[in-house]
Amino acid sequence: MQNNQNEHKDLTGKTALVTGGTKGIGKAIADRLLQAGARVIVTARNAPEESNFDHHFIAADLTQAGQVTRLAEDINEKFGGIDILIDNIGGLTTPGGGFSALTDQHWESELQLNLLSAIRLDRALLPKMLERKSGVIIHMSSIAGLLPLWEHNMAYAVAKAALNSYSKALANELAGKGVRVLTVSPGATRTPPMENFIQQVASSAGLTYEEGLRHLMREIGGIPMGRMAEPDEVASLVYFLVSPAAAYLTGANYLIDGGALPVA
Structure with missing residues (x-):
């Protein structure tokens, strides 16, 4: 799935929305x-920092139902709907420490960001896809949904596990209606949020960044390929899944973790 500068532009004429698309994996996608x-339309809470941003940007906080509605209305009015939806928004925002460290507010905020934002946006944009009997939805999950680390990411992992289940249910509902739904679950990926997370783990244990990284890798059982993924590698998988080459794929959860998850 390496980029080839001579390949056909097989998404010409398609309109895509990438949420959380101003940095990291979302920007690479x-x-x-x-x-x-x-x-490509990109949405995030804050405008992109770079001045030569190449995508149509619409600011929105997708944890707020009213802003999801306004975003969908704006997209339908300006672009006539979308063909590809990448539900990439998400992240770990709650403290570690297990169940006793998590309040109702922690659980609610993590579910809003990592589950309900995608559900709301799907519901708002699916009608146009169903009218055309064509479309692809990718839910960006995490191997945490299959391999939770209670010390670090309990609420996040639970939200991603719920996203995985929702994605499969939606795929089954829409399979005969021309819309494909897939899940992509990256493992450790070299992004600023991941590096911040590693630094937090290291600092809490009195370790250096490199020691914290090795500690975290041991907790997940190691990465057989010996390194984190690059955002472009995740983006290449997503591109394949939305391309015509993947026309018979729906309902699956694709792991891109360097072999870290012991059982798929």
Whole structure:
């Protein structure tokens, strides 16, 4: 799935929305879809920092139902709907320490960000896809949904596990209606949020960053490939899944973790 500058732009004429697409994995996905010929809309809470941002940007906080509705209305009015939806927004925002460290507010905020935002946006944008009997939805999950670390990410892992189940149910509902739904679960990926997380783990244990990284890798059983993923590698998988080459794929959860998860 390496990028090939001579490949056909097989997403020409398609319109894609990437949530959380101004940095990290989301930005890499947006850039990859643009390279393949798609018109790309990006949404996030804050505008992109770079001045030469190549995508259509619409600011929205997708944890707020009213802003999801306004975003969908804006997209439907300006672009006539979308063909590809990448539900990438998410992240670990709650403290470690297990169940006793987590309040109702922690659980609610993690579910809003990592589950309900995707559900609301799907519900708002699916009608246009169903009218055309065509579309692809990718839910960006995490191997945490299958391999939770209670010391560090309990609420996040539970939210991602719920996203996995929702994604499979939606895929089954829409399979005969022309819309494909897939899940992508990255493992450790070299992004600023991941590096911040590793630094927090290291600091709490009195370790250096490199020691904290090794400690975290041991907790998940190690990464057989010996390194974290790069955002572009995740983006290449997402591009394949939304491309015509993956036309018979739906309902599956694709792990991209360097072999870290012991059982798929």
